[in-house]
Amino acid sequence: MSLTRTVAWAVALCAVIAAAAAGDYHYFYFKEARSFRLDATRVAVRATQAELAAQPKRDALRTAGLDTESLGKGPIEGWTFAPMPAGRQAGADVEQVIAAVAAADVGFVSPVFIGEDGGR
Secondary structure (H helix, E strand, C coil), X not given: CCHXXXXXXXXXHHXXXXXXXXXXXXXXXXXXXXXXXXXXXEEXXXXXXXXXXXXXXXXXXXXXXXXXXXXXXXXXXXXEEEECCCCCCCHHHHHHHHHHHHHCCCCCEEEXXXXXXXXX
8 A cells, every 4th residue: 555545544544533532423324424413402311201200210310410390392202302401511411411311220311413404
């Protein structure tokens, strides 16, 4: 392999590593990477608001750092949006909250993403 090609591969690899570290979220559609942004203002919990009204689950969400007073119904039945607290709305904060909720066995929890078309 030529020196030019080796340098090009090294630069491409560094760009991929830097993009992943910066929170470049994407999925593949027919082998084409499609980007989407993280909505760091909330997370989605697979539970109804009635299920989350149970004190142990509500306490677990609160302990994880979520605002349990402003739970919002998701667009899909059985999903609820839990707002992230002000000042903790970065990708790393969302990942920490998701890990804490998952460890508390509240149910399935997921980040919310915004697609290229602006939809969730």
